[in-house]
Amino acid sequence: MANAQATVVSAILEKHGYQLGRYLGKGAYAIVWEAYFKTWQTNVAIKVVLKEKAEAEFLTKFLPREIQVWKSLKHPNIVNFYQSIETTNRVYVVLELAPGGEVMDMIRTKGACDEKMSGKWFEQLCQGMAYIHSKGMVHRDLKLENLLLDKNNNIKISDFGFSKQAATDLESLNHVKLSETYCGSYAYVPPEILQGLPYNPFLSDVWSMGVILYTMRTGKLPFDDSNLRRLLRQMIKGPIFSQKHKSISHECKI
Structure with missing residues (x-):
C-alpha cells in the first residue's frame, strides 16, 4: 500500500x-x-x-x-x-521543511529543557503567536507536536488545521466573538473548553502556550489527561511545582 x-x-x-x-x-x-x-x-x-x-x-x-x-x-x-x-x-x-523534527520528540528523548533553551524557544513561540494574533487569527491547536525545529534549532509553528480568522483588526480583539467549536488536545486546552462553554480563542492559545512552557521545563505535561474529571480539577487548581523543580526560576513559574 x-x-x-x-x-x-x-x-x-x-x-x-x-x-x-x-x-x-x-x-x-x-x-x-x-x-x-x-x-x-x-x-x-x-x-x-x-x-x-x-x-x-x-x-x-x-x-x-x-x-x-x-x-x-x-x-x-x-x-x-x-x-x-x-x-x-x-x-x-x-x-x-523543518529538519529538526518536533519539540515533543526532543523532550521525549532528552528530557526537560534547561531555562536558556526553554527561554529561547518560548520567546520565539511568543513572537510567532503575537504575529498571528495581530492579524486577527487564532491557532487553536498549539501543542509541542506542532512546534517544529529548523536546521538552526529555531521554533517553527505548524499545523493550522483548526486555525481561523477570529477578528478583523487589532481594535476588535477586545470584542471577540467567542468560539464554541471544540479544538485542540485535552491536556493543552483551557477548562472552559472541557466544560463545553464558549471560549475566547485568543486566550485559549495563550493557555496552551503556558502548558507548552511548563512541559519544556519539567519534561512532563502539567495536567493528567487520562481522566477528564481529574484533568478539570487539576486545571482549576493550577500547575504544581515539586522539589524536583527547584531549579526553575520564579520568573518562569509566574
Whole structure:
C-alpha cells in the first residue's frame, strides 16, 4: 500500500518539479514526505491529504480554511506555505521543511529543557503567536507536536488545521466573538473548553502556550489527561511545582 501510494504521489509531483524523497510520517488523513524542489534546489515537506480517508467537513471546511490562513502568514517562526496542488484523489500541501523534527520528540528523548533553551524557544513561540494574533487569527491547536525545529534549532509553528480568522483588526480583539467549536488536545486546552462553554480563542492559545512552557521545563505535561474529571480539577487548581523543580526560576513559574 505504502509503495503503491508513493508511486502515484511521485508521478504527480514530478509533473510539478518535485522529486519525492523519504517518508516523514502520517496522520489521520495525510502522509508526509520530504521532496526536492528542482527549481529552487531545496528540500521541502509535502503533506499529501488522502480524500477517500478524510471526512467531508474536513475537505470542504477545515482544509480550505487551513490553506487560506497559511497562505497569509509569513514569519520567521512559522512554517512557510509554498503551494497546494489538488487532484481527483489527493491534495498536496507543499511546506517549508523543518529538519529538526518536533519539540515533543526532543523532550521525549532528552528530557526537560534547561531555562536558556526553554527561554529561547518560548520567546520565539511568543513572537510567532503575537504575529498571528495581530492579524486577527487564532491557532487553536498549539501543542509541542506542532512546534517544529529548523536546521538552526529555531521554533517553527505548524499545523493550522483548526486555525481561523477570529477578528478583523487589532481594535476588535477586545470584542471577540467567542468560539464554541471544540479544538485542540485535552491536556493543552483551557477548562472552559472541557466544560463545553464558549471560549475566547485568543486566550485559549495563550493557555496552551503556558502548558507548552511548563512541559519544556519539567519534561512532563502539567495536567493528567487520562481522566477528564481529574484533568478539570487539576486545571482549576493550577500547575504544581515539586522539589524536583527547584531549579526553575520564579520568573518562569509566574
